Amino acid sequence: MTLSPPPTAPAAMPRGRYLRVYWLMLRNSLIREMNFKANFLGWLAVEFLWFVGQIVFLEVLFSHVDNIGDWSKWECVLLIGTHQIIAQVFQAFFYVNLSELPDLVRTGRLDLLLLQPIDSQFAVSVRRFGFDSLVSSLVGFIVVGFSLYKLGIVPGFGQIAFYLAACALGLGVHYSILFGLATASIWIVRAQGLIYGYYNVFNVARFPADVFKGTFRFIFSWIIPVMLVANVPARLLARSFENPWPGLLHLLAATILVVGGTRLFWFFALRRYASASS
Amino acid sequence: MSRPAVLSPTPSIFAKVFSVGLQNTFVYRWNFLLRTIFGIVPLIGTLFLWRAIMEAGGGNIGGYEYRTMIFYFMVVVFVDNLISPTEDDWQVAADIRDGRLSALLLKPLNYLGYRFTLYASYRITYVAIIAVPIGGLLFFLRGFVVWPEHWMTWPLFFLSTAMAAGIQFLNAYILGLCAFWVLEVSTLVFIAFSFEYFLSGMVFPLDLLPPWLQGFVHWSPFTYQLFFPVQIIMERTSGQALWEGLAIQAGWLLLALIGARLVWRAGLRKYQAVGG
Numbered sequence: 001m002t003l004s005p006p007p008t009a010p011a012a013m014p015r016g017r018y019l020r021v022y023w024l025m026l027r028n029s030l031i032r033e034m035n036f037k038a039n040f041l042g043w044l045a046v047e048f049l050w051f052v053g054q055i056v057f058l059e060v061l062f063s064h065v066d067n068i069g070d071w072s073k074w075e076c077v078l079l080i081g082t083h084q085i086i087a088q089v090f091q092a093f094f095y096v097n098l099s100e101l102p103d104l105v106r107t108g109r110l111d112l113l114l115l116q117p118i119d120s121q122f123a124v125s126v127r128r129f130g131f132d133s134l135v136s137s138l139v140g141f142i143v144v145g146f147s148l149y150k151l152g153i154v155p156g157f158g159q160i161a162f163y164l165a166a167c168a169l170g171l172g173v174h175y176s177i178l179f180g181l182a183t184a185s186i187w188i189v190r191a192q193g194l195i196y197g198y199y200n201v202f203n204v205a206r207f208p209a210d211v212f213k214g215t216f217r218f219i220f221s222w223i224i225p226v227m228l229v230a231n232v233p234a235r236l237l238a239r240s241f242e243n244p245w246p247g248l249l250h251l252l253a254a255t256i257l258v259v260g261g262t263r264l265f266w267f268f269a270l271r272r273y274a275s276a277s278s
Numbered sequence: 279m280s281r282p283a284v285l286s287p288t289p290s291i292f293a294k295v296f297s298v299g300l301q302n303t304f305v306y307r308w309n310f311l312l313r314t315i316f317g318i319v320p321l322i323g324t325l326f327l328w329r330a331i332m333e334a335g336g337g338n339i340g341g342y343e344y345r346t347m348i349f350y351f352m353v354v355v356f357v358d359n360l361i362s363p364t365e366d367d368w369q370v371a372a373d374i375r376d377g378r379l380s381a382l383l384l385k386p387l388n389y390l391g392y393r394f395t396l397y398a399s400y401r402i403t404y405v406a407i408i409a410v411p412i413g414g415l416l417f418f419l420r421g422f423v424v425w426p427e428h429w430m431t432w433p434l435f436f437l438s439t440a441m442a443a444g445i446q447f448l449n450a451y452i453l454g455l456c457a458f459w460v461l462e463v464s465t466l467v468f469i470a471f472s473f474e475y476f477l478s479g480m481v482f483p484l485d486l487l488p489p490w491l492q493g494f495v496h497w498s499p500f501t502y503q504l505f506f507p508v509q510i511i512m513e514r515t516s517g518q519a520l521w522e523g524l525a526i527q528a529g530w531l532l533l534a535l536i537g538a539r540l541v542w543r544a545g546l547r548k549y550q551a552v553g554g
Contacts (some may be wrong), residue, residue, distance in 0.1 A: 049472040203323060
């Protein structure tokens with residue numbers, strides 16, 4: 001590979017270069033992953049078991065009740081399937097990278113990434129890629145399709161487009177929140193706890209938002225807006241008779257806030273960053 | 279392999295190991311604290327979720343009311359924090375993979391004893407640190423607490439919790455030992471954890487499962503890692519069922535202990551120190 005001399009400032013790099021860098025990263029990590037096939041299959045199994053567990057939980061609940069909030073069983077399955085899609089795509093593209101950020105800080109390897117002539121957030125967010133999670137997200141699509149069939153809904157083209165757009169925004173929310181937490185590792189060296197901790201918060205996203213009330217609902221729909229991540233897109237599909245805009249605009253506003261906020265936080269943190277072990 | 283008696287580990291060695299474990303935990307106190315705060319979120323989520331479920335179910339689901347259901351999850355969170363190994367499996371695997379085990383084998387230490395001491399010290403520190411948030415939570419949710427009626431419930435609960443701790447620790451230990459054979463144990467750990475998570479009662483009380491699965495629940499080792507002690511303190515099991523449960527639990531503990539020994543021996547035969 002021949003590289004032209006690196007431009008001095010990140011801003012000098014044309015957009016096309018980002019795509020090319022990203023493509024190379026994807027290819028490399030796919031090659032690397034295929035070297036560990038057992039591991040790849042293992043992770044697929046883990047994700048699958050986890051997802052089956054969620055469905056079993058719903059099955060158990062709905063063997064005792066008919067509705068949760070005003071959500072029926074198959075609407076809840078649709079919600080969980082939607083969350084599976086978003087969470088797995090998030091895991092495929094960002095999770096590995098963000099969860100390694102604390103390690104990069106601790107070992108001082110972050111220095112190397114910061115020296116690269118690309119945007120620093122881009123550099124730490126997209127180094128690797130988990131192909132297994134992408135496969136797992138297909139399970140989510142299948143489950144969403146099946147619950148639509150059970151609900152007797154045939155979504156229109158516009159609805160699907162809205163749904164996918166809302167899923168993308170949800171992905172942005174998950175990414176930014178975890179990025180913000182990982183950024184905290186610049187102060188709290190061992191931030192792994194934070195990252196695992198976020199998985200607890202993730203759980204909130206899997207349930208109908210109507211169930212939650214008061215301050216709890218406010219916090220998780222505005223400050224840490226995980227509650228919207230899967231609920232908004234799932235509603236768009238399951239409840240075509242509702243006006244889609246309030247939910248969508250809320251999600252859009254929350255995404256902009258959290259994406260912008262965590263980016264500012266990252267630059268603020270970098271100014272405080274004093275390299276380790278050098 | 280029996281060691282010469284002179285070199286058998288002395289209690290003071292384990293005391294040292296214990297204190298190292300304590301110090302390790304305190305170094306990363308922020309990590310600790312934040313973990314706890316995040317741990318409370320799903321519990322509050324659970325409160326809301328079950329309220330909605332109870333409303334839909336007319337106030338009673340499978341013999342649980344809202345109050346008892348919340349108490350169930352309070353005890354689950356408490357016992358889980360008290361006994362669940364956090365990093366023991368990874369550490370055992372890392373000892374093997376990085377070749378640090380060689381150094382440990384040369385010391386007059388029993389590795390299982392060494393790991394158990396570290397486990398115990400981590401658990402005790404952890405509980406000491408989260409005592410404040412847990413206490414706060416207990417106070418906040420005091421309306422849900424249903425204290426047991428019989429005094430005998432307490433010793434039986436402690437006994438069962440101790441056995442559950444033993445099973446959980448040995449489980450993590452054996453998973454860690456798999457590093458003798460495979461380079462990367464994390465998928466194994468997570469596969470085991472997904473079963474444990476759903477089948478030990480962390481997500482819902484196992485007696486909500488349909489009747490045809492209750493036979494499985496009765497014999498499954500996962501039941502005795504968490505669900506069973508919780509049933510004891512809630513006095514949802516009594517008389518013969520209680521004693522039978524304790525016997526099954528003791529059986530699983532014994533099996534896990536034997537398993538740990540066998541795996542350790544087989545592993546040592548396979549062991550080649552890498553880079554040590």
